[in-house]
Structures are given as structure tokens and as C-alpha cells.
Amino acid sequence: MPYYRCPAERYGFDIEGTFARDTIITRWPVILKDTAQTVREAVEAHSDPTAQEQGRHIIEKIETLTKEIAQDGEVRNIVEDGGSNIALYNAQIKEFRERGQASWFNLPWLWAECYLYRHLRTFFAVQSEWKTFDPYFTSKSSSFRSSSEAVIKLAQATLNLSTTPETLQQFFHTNLQLSLWGNASDLSLLAGGVTDEELRKLQSRGEEEKKFILRNDEEKVWDWVKSGMGGKRRADFVLDNGEFELFTDMIFADFLLTQTPFFDEIVFHPKSIPWFCSDVLPFDFRWIIATLHTPEKFFPASVLDPSSTAALVTLAERWQAHVDAGRFKLAVPLESNLGDAGPDFWTNGNEYQRMEHLDPALVQGLREKSGLVIFKGDLNYRKLTADAMWKSTTPFEKVLGPLNGRFPILSLRTNKAEVIVGLDDGVEERMDKEDPKWRYNGKWAVVSFAPLV
Structure with missing residues (x-):
């Protein structure tokens, strides 16, 4: 069947005063900060040195992601982490790059928010001691x-x-x-x-x-x-x-x-x-x-x-x-x-x-x-x-x-x-x-x- 193309314009982050704009400017930084803090508390409670080191690495990745979003950086491909939808996300990132729309503030809000959580999952999934950790x-x-x-x-x-x-x-x-x-x-x-x-x-x-x-x-x-x-x-x-x-x-x-x-x-x-x-x-x-x-x-x-x-x-x-x-x-x-x-x-x-x-x-x-x-x-x-x-x-x-x-x-x-x-x-x-x-x-x-x- 033909690939669906929506006839209406998608909500994005480009209009001041919208909830979408508030999401990327205000809500996401809070969510990411809280996620990192949850991991930090789990690291402090952990007694295994390997888990502690991996947890600190996850925190660094979350903090880097927060900065990349704030600076309107380009979204990264999802690396192989044993999970689902990797090829689909990466193919769509390639399409955004070809159109010059692969930076955070130029993405459709819906897709970007889904990608955010899928990308976050990789930080945990590639670490042996954190694969089953739900930060929420x-x-x-x-x-x-x-x-x-x-x-x-x-x-x-x-x-x-x-x-x-x-x-x-x-x-x-x-x-x-x-x-x-x-x-x-x-x-x-x-x-x-x-x-x-x-x-x-x-x-x-x-x-x-x-x-x-x-x-x-x-x-x-x-x-x-x-x-x-x-x-x-x-x-x-x-x-x-x-x-x-x-x-x-x-x-x-x-x-x-x-x-x-x-x-x-x-x-x-x-x-x-x-x-x-x-x-x-x-x-x-x-x-x-x-x-x-x-x-x-x-x-x-x-x-x-x-x-x-x-x-x-x-x-x-x-x-x-x-x-x-x-x-x-x-x-x-x-x-x-x-x-x-x-x-x-x-x-x-x-x-x-x-x-x-x-x-x-x-x-x-x-x-x-x-x-x-x-x-x-x-x-x-x-x-x-x-x-x-x-x-x-x-x-x-x-x-x-x-x-x-x-x-x-x-x-x-x-x-x-x-x-x-x-x-x-x-x-x-x-x-x-x-x-x-x-x-x-x-x-x-x-x-x-x-x-x-």
C-alpha cells in the first residue's frame, strides 16, 4: 500500500508560545535532569564497581544529550543495542539529513519525542549491569x-x-x-x-x-x-x-x-x-x-x-x-x-x-x-x-x-x-x-x- 503522507502540517518546535516549544525548552531538560538524578541515586546505592562505572557513563551520556538538544545539535543514529526499530529510526534520520532538517529544533515534535526516549534506552541497553533498569x-x-x-x-x-x-x-x-x-x-x-x-x-x-x-x-x-x-x-x-x-x-x-x-x-x-x-x-x-x-x-x-x-x-x-x-x-x-x-x-x-x-x-x-x-x-x-x-x-x-x-x-x-x-x-x-x-x-x-x- 502507498506510504501515508499527512496532508496537514505537523506540529514542531518553531513557534514561540506553543506547548511544543515549551516542551523542548523547559520540560525536556527537567525530565532529563530527573532521569540522570535517578541513575545517580542508583549508582550511590550500588556496591558493584562495574555497575557504578557504567552508571556514571550513563549519566554523562544524558548530560551530553541535554546539551546537544539545547544547542540544536544534529540527532545521532541509534546504535545496535539489541532492541527494536533501530533501522526504521535511522532511515528516517537519513531522510531528515537529506532535507537539512536533522537538528533537534527542526524535527517534527511527535517524531522527536519518540526518538528521544528510544535514544535514551540505548544508554542503558548497551551497559551489561543496566539492561533491565527502568529509570522511571x-x-x-x-x-x-x-x-x-x-x-x-x-x-x-x-x-x-x-x-x-x-x-x-x-x-x-x-x-x-x-x-x-x-x-x-x-x-x-x-x-x-x-x-x-x-x-x-x-x-x-x-x-x-x-x-x-x-x-x-x-x-x-x-x-x-x-x-x-x-x-x-x-x-x-x-x-x-x-x-x-x-x-x-x-x-x-x-x-x-x-x-x-x-x-x-x-x-x-x-x-x-x-x-x-x-x-x-x-x-x-x-x-x-x-x-x-x-x-x-x-x-x-x-x-x-x-x-x-x-x-x-x-x-x-x-x-x-x-x-x-x-x-x-x-x-x-x-x-x-x-x-x-x-x-x-x-x-x-x-x-x-x-x-x-x-x-x-x-x-x-x-x-x-x-x-x-x-x-x-x-x-x-x-x-x-x-x-x-x-x-x-x-x-x-x-x-x-x-x-x-x-x-x-x-x-x-x-x-x-x-x-x-x-x-x-x-x-x-x-x-x-x-x-x-x-x-x-x-x-x-x-x-x-x-x-x-
């Missing part, structure tokens, strides 16, 4: 611990939930919105720190009115699900953040399995490398279940009592039973770890309009087996829309290009970047006056659905 796990787990009260309440509510035919649609919408607003605690967006109270406020957005959802296709999704989804009984979650968001995704998935008659299998698609500070790795999926199973080892004693402890353990046992029975699955082997070789479409820098060109087997598998493919979070939305400067009223289905209709697509996205489509006339103008940062501050959202054709 500590922050992910700390954020989850800060969400302890919400986790306990949701666990208890999930175990006590009992639907009827009359309430099924209502609870479907409730769980969908829970998964939507769980994305509000993106650690890359919160680079530089956030208080526990601020985190709780972000995560409670789903309790507020639907006015914060600027495009809401919930009814279309429900109509598709209750119609039987073309005879398929599987849902796929293309995951975004770990910690609290992954927990809410698993709550939604559990609801689909246990409370509706429509689903009997959920497949979760994680990343293969540390990605955008907080994305789900296979270990994070296993860790969530293990942590709930032994809550006294992780959650603050102040939030635990016999009832809450029992709820967390019971939910962990239920989810482990889903895993054992094949109702919960990862799209990769369950025991996959960092450093394990294998393809990973989700960590290349391309928009999803090129999915069938780059990974036809992935598209075919989703088309044949999945009744609903749920893309979580802002980055997945940016890739679905090619991170381009569409008019805000452009239909969601139109910007999907050749991916439209190949399989049923549900995007649950809290707004953390400037691209936005599918809005009614006048919404953009109203929001520009009401909240000038509405496109990227995580307070607003869209629920966008494109059916199977």
Missing part, C-alpha cells in the same frame, strides 16, 4: 502510593458492583470515564513535581460534570458494543501510563469481563522500553497485581484496615485468576522484561496512519480478533491524528486516513498537546476564551470513536 519505576510506584485512598475506594466499589440490564449502560459510561480521567496523572506532564493533593484533584475529574469532555462519543461506543461488535468478544487496550492509570484501565477491563455479557478476553498492549516517563511495561502489569496482593508491604498503614486490606487482596486474586484463565493477557509474553528482544510497533516514531504499511500483521490481527481497540492517553491520540495542525472541526474519522474503518477505534484522551479534532463549531473559540491552556493542561478531554467498516 520509582516515580511510577511513588505516584501509585500517593493514590492509595483512590485505589482502595475503587477496589471496594469494583468488588461490590452488581449491575442489572437497566443499569448496565450507566456503569459502562462510569467505568469508561474512570479510565479516561485516570490519564490525568501523566508523569511527563507533571515533570518538576506535584503534591499529593494536586494529584488527587487531577484524578477526581471523572466525578465532575461531562462538560469537561469536549467531544463525547460514549453513546456511539455503547451502541457498537451492545450490537455485538461484529461477533467478536475481545477488547484491546493500547496502554499509556502505568501506576494509577493502569489500575483504572484494569478496573474498566474487569468490568467488561465480569459485568457485561459482551466480552470474554482483554488484551493489554504495553511498551517494551521505558517510554515517556510513565508508560506501562510488562513488569508494571505484573507489579500491580503483586502489590495489591500484599498491600501491607506497600500502602501506608494509615489507609489500611482489615476491610481495605481484604478488598485489595481479593481484587488481586480475581485479576490473577483472569490472567491464569487467559481472560487478561499481555500482547507480549507475560514474563517479558527490559532487554528482551522483539518487535514493538508502539515505540517507533510514526503516526498510526502508517500502521498497516509498517506492521500489516498487527492491523490484520486487530481487525480479525478485536471487537473494540481502546487507545489510551495523549500520545496515542497524537499518533492517531498524525499530530498535525488540523482544523478543530475536522472529523476524527477523516484524520485517521487509511486506518479508518480497519478496526473499531476508541480513543480516551485527556488533552496534553495542541492537536485536537472532531469538535463542534464554536467550541475552539469558546475554549480559547475560557481556558487559554485547554489544549494541553490535562483538564479537558475527548472521547472519540470510529467504527469498523
